[in-house]
Amino acid sequence: AAVSEPAQKCCTENIQPFLTSILEELMGPVSSGFTEVRSLFDKEVNEIIQDFQKTNDITKLKENVDQLMNLPFNSVKMEPCYLKVNLLQELLQDLKSRFKVYHIDFVIQRTQNFMQELMENAVYTFEQLFSPSRQADSAKVATTIEKVKLRVLK
Secondary structure, three states: OOOHHHHHHHHHHHHHHHHHHHHHHHHHHHHHHHHHHHHHHHHHHHHHHHHHHHHOOHHHHHHHHHHHHOHHHOHHHHHHHHHHHOOHHHHHHHHHHHHOOOOHHHHHHHHHHHHHHHHHHHHHHHHHHHHHHOOOOHHHHHHHHHHHHHHHHO
């Protein structure tokens, strides 16, 4: 009871007025990181479509989809996504001094983990939606892949 009122006053006067601007500032790198995840997924699926249109090879298509399933664990391809979030390091340094925000690396790591999880969900959903269509007429496969991609991105 003795601490509650001063703590609420401190939060109301020293933290709450800044929360909206802090959130907006932090969301820039986070949003760009997640946008990069979306772009990477889109790019990889487009490459699968283009490769299939060139070869019409169902076996190669299966290999490409299997490779897509490993995308979330491919650190080289995921790196550009992670780098977008590293900008939080600079932004959080300012917050650290102003608001005693600690464990900046943890915030960045958790954000990157969520990005990887999002990619895992995207490729899993893609694979689940596309699997029944693999045996379809090869003329329709590229169109089906595009439809599934758009559904996942939605």
